[in-house]
Amino acid sequence: MSGPIEKLYRYPFKGLSPELLSSVTLFAGQGFPMDRAWAITNGVAQVDRLHPKPMPKTDFLMLMLHERLALLRTRFVDAGAVLHVEGDEVDAFSASLETAAGREQVEAFFTDYLWDAVGDGKPEVVSRPGHRFTDVSVVSESMMNAVSLINLKSVQALEAATGALTDPLRFRANIYFDGERPWEEFDWLGCDIMIGDARAKVVLRTQRCPATSVNPATAIRDRDVPAEIEQHFGHRDLGIYAELRTGGVIAPGAMVRPA
Numbered sequence: 645m646s647g648p649i650e651k652l653y654r655y656p657f658k659g660l661s662p663e664l665l666s667s668v669t670l671f672a673g674q675g676f677p678m679d680r681a682w683a684i685t686n687g688v689a690q691v692d693r694l695h696p697k698p699m700p701k702t703d704f705l706m707l708m709l710h711e712r713l714a715l716l717r718t719r720f721v722d723a724g725a726v727l728h729v730e731g732d733e734v735d736a737f738s739a740s741l742e743t744a745a746g747r748e749q750v751e752a753f754f755t756d757y758l759w760d761a762v763g764d765g766k767p768e769v770v771s772r773p774g775h776r777f778t779d780v781s782v783v784s785e786s787m788m789n790a791v792s793l794i795n796l797k798s799v800q801a802l803e804a805a806t807g808a809l810t811d812p813l814r815f816r817a818n819i820y821f822d823g824e825r826p827w828e829e830f831d832w833l834g835c836d837i838m839i840g841d842a843r844a845k846v847v848l849r850t851q852r853c854p855a856t857s858v859n860p861a862t863a864i865r866d867r868d869v870p871a872e873i874e875q876h877f878g879h880r881d882l883g884i885y886a887e888l889r890t891g892g893v894i895a896p897g898a899m900v901r902p903a
Contacts, residue, residue: 645901647822649840649894650796655816656720657727658683658777659706659713662813663720667895670842672888675776675789676818678722682741683777684754687765696772698781698788705754707816708855710761714863729753741769780848780885790847790885791839792817793829793900798882801826805876806867814856814869817883821900827877829884832902836889840898843890850883 652665654676668676685691689703707713719728727750730736734757739746747769754767770777781788794817803810812820819839823829832846856869870880 645899646795646824646828647797647900649819649821649896649898649900651812651820651896652894653813653816653818653820654679656681657718658701658704659710660716661718662816667893669891669893670791670839670888671891673786673789674888674891675778675791678720679791679818680777681775682720682727682769682771684751685768685770687755687762687767691768691770693770693772696770696775698783698785699777700782701777701779704777705758705767706855707858708853710758711858711863711865712758714858714860716757741771779853783848786887787847787885790887791819791844792850792883792885793819793821793839794883795823795826795829796820797823797826798829802869802873802876802882806872808867810869811860813860814858815850815852815883816855817850819894819900823900830881832884836903837886838899838901838903839886839892840894840900841890841892842888842894843903844886844888846884846886848885849879849881850885851880852882856882 652668653662655662656678658680684705686703716731725741726738728738739749741747750769751767776788778788794815799810799812830849836843836845852870857865857867859866874880
């Protein structure tokens with residue numbers, strides 16, 4: 645058996661703040677509720693709002709290209725679809741995305757905040773029930789709804805190899821668990837695991853992108869994390885994706901283990 649869940653996170657807006665969860669109810673064939681349910685375009689990309697298709701992550705505001713997003717502290721309230729935004733150098737505000745005025749306020753803020761990145765473009769707030777703006781949505785519809793897991797023992801192995809403390813939030817996963825040994829999660833590829841009472845199939849190793857080089861506390865690109873992983877371990881992967889076969893309520897302390 646492997647180990648307990650330490651923390652759970654959702655990311656209501658692609659590229660914005662993680663939100664710590666005390667528990668979550670998972671459903672077969674679905675991902676984390678409200679995870680990457682909203683996104684903001686890069687000012688150029690066009691989204692079919694009625695029938696959104698999987699699009700490259702570069703079509704949206706996200707940490708890989710826009711590290712200043714890490715300086716913002718955001719919170720999403722499901723009731724009323726209210727986005728709260730604050731930061732040390734910005735005026736805090738709240739806006740309901742259920743209204744045109746609220747969406748325009750959010751769009752105007754990000755146009756101004758990332759003016760040098762979006763140029764003359766106009767970022768747009770986008771969402772559609774049942775659609776998730778996950779990085780792997782371009783792989784398949786089922787992958788769009790996969791949940792992401794990080795074995796903290798693998799993060800610790802990276803720390804030991806590099807001599808640098810590594811905030812697990814660099815990897816922006818849903819489930820962080822304390823496994824028995826580093827990299828054991830890769831042995832589960834193609835197999836079923838239990839996440840508390842929920843059953844899932846591990847379908848993909850998570851190849852890390854330059855977004856992990858952004859320090860989530862400082863918004864500075866202070867390391868080349870994918871290159872470090874490759875240098876010390878011969879690959880650029882850290883974490884796994886799993887598709888839910890059955891649902892269940894999970895919380896910290898629940899075990900992640902092979903089925």
